[in-house]
Amino acid sequence: MHFEETVMGFLLDHQERHHRTHHFLILMDALISAAKHIEHFYLTGALKGNTGLAGSVNVQGEDVFRMDQIAQEITIHHLRTSRRVIYAVSEESEEIVPINPDGRYFVYFDPLDGSSNVPHGLPVGFMFGVARKSLEGEEDNHLRAGKDYIAAGMFVIPTGTFTLALKDAGAWRFHLDETMEFVRPTRILLPENRKNWELSFNSANRHAYSKGVQNWITNNESKYAFRYIGALAADFHRTLSNGGMFMYPAIVNHPDPRKNRPEGKLRLMYEASVVAFICSEAGGAAIGETGNPILNVQPKGPHQRSALYVGSKPLVEDITQSLAIPNPPVQ
Numbered sequence: 001m002h003f004e005e006t007v008m009g010f011l012l013d014h015q016e017r018h019h020r021t022h023h024f025l026i027l028m029d030a031l032i033s034a035a036k037h038i039e040h041f042y043l044t045g046a047l048k049g050n051t052g053l054a055g056s057v058n059v060q061g062e063d064v065f066r067m068d069q070i071a072q073e074i075t076i077h078h079l080r081t082s083r084r085v086i087y088a089v090s091e092e093s094e095e096i097v098p099i100n101p102d103g104r105y106f107v108y109f110d111p112l113d114g115s116s117n118v119p120h121g122l123p124v125g126f127m128f129g130v131a132r133k134s135l136e137g138e139e140d141n142h143l144r145a146g147k148d149y150i151a152a153g154m155f156v157i158p159t160g161t162f163t164l165a166l167k168d169a170g171a172w173r174f175h176l177d178e179t180m181e182f183v184r185p186t187r188i189l190l191p192e193n194r195k196n197w198e199l200s201f202n203s204a205n206r207h208a209y210s211k212g213v214q215n216w217i218t219n220n221e222s223k224y225a226f227r228y229i230g231a232l233a234a235d236f237h238r239t240l241s242n243g244g245m246f247m248y249p250a251i252v253n254h255p256d257p258r259k260n261r262p263e264g265k266l267r268l269m270y271e272a273s274v275v276a277f278i279c280s281e282a283g284g285a286a287i288g289e290t291g292n293p294i295l296n297v298q299p300k301g302p303h304q305r306s307a308l309y310v311g312s313k314p315l316v317e318d319i320t321q322s323l324a325i326p327n328p329p330v331q
């Protein structure tokens with residue numbers, strides 16, 4: 001028989017080797033339990049009538065699905081019982097959720113990202129970033145920039161894959177086994193060979209991107225395969241494995257100016273910073289619309305938005321040149 005190393009065994013070893021506390025393990029156990037619980041509900045979503053709308057809108061003004069509510073309830077429950085979390089920021093809650101003043105961590109999460117896939121039972125993400133409270137001196141700010149996260153991860157539900165990045169310790173992928181354990185830690189490094197690199201963006205928006213980005217796409221699209229699932233965790237999972245770039249540029253040239261999103265669409269704390277952190281541990285890079293590193297962006301609010309270009313360094317560096325040009329003519 002062949003037995004695999006579990007995620008908990010991997011993390012225990014990691015903590016011990018770095019002389020770290022058990023608190024992080026308890027938090028990780030809570031997040032992993034939440035993900036398995038969400039996965040369970042998602043798999044039976046259609047049969048149990050849970051794939052429809054809940055009848056409310058969230059803080060972003062978007063329709064909330066019943067599954068969004070279920071995933072939020074599950075995650076908050078597990079974070080509470082861990083007793084290790086001070087505050088949580090969730091896509092599903094306008095206000096920052098106070099959990100336990102004696103906790104040690106801040107968790108920023110989207111329990112079910114990629115809602116348009118929910119009615120079809122197609123992949124969605126459970127994405128999270130973790131920061132630790134200041135252990136010396138006063139707590140300055142519980143809304144941390146990505147560079148101050150200590151870990152970030154994404155479960156692609158219901159595919160049984162989990163990617164976890166640990167500060168200065170790499171990005172790792174795990175798979176769910178038949179006993180519902182995440183096993184087989186596998187180091188993820190973006191491939192340097194361009195052979196399988198892919199581009200991923202919502203092509204329906206391309207004429208609304210800045211002229212620099214439109215030109216870049218025109219000059220580069222034929223060199224790479226193109227894939228788009230519509231759920232960041234699933235699309236970025238491919239980018240990490242195959243190399244290339246995922247982007248969600250700012251919308252600045254929409255024919256209906258009211259639909260412009262100069263600040264970008266994705267949420268900084270639980271989408272852009274999460275994948276930027278993972279990507280950096282996998283040897284890649286992530287920038288915003290002005291070419292600024294996503295990891296350096298200090299959030300001003302829990303639900304701040306951001307444009308995002310993330311993936312293999314040569315592509316991210318290359319598109320930075322196009323972002324720097326104010327508004328060149330489309331070629």
Ligand code: AFP
Pocket residue numbers: 062112113114115116117202230231232233235265266267271
């Ligand atoms: P929802 O959770 O509101 O569906 O948003 C998902 C998401 O934030 C991200 O996961 C996708 O990459 C992106 O939006 C898809 O957006 P488009 O539907 O505009 O392509």
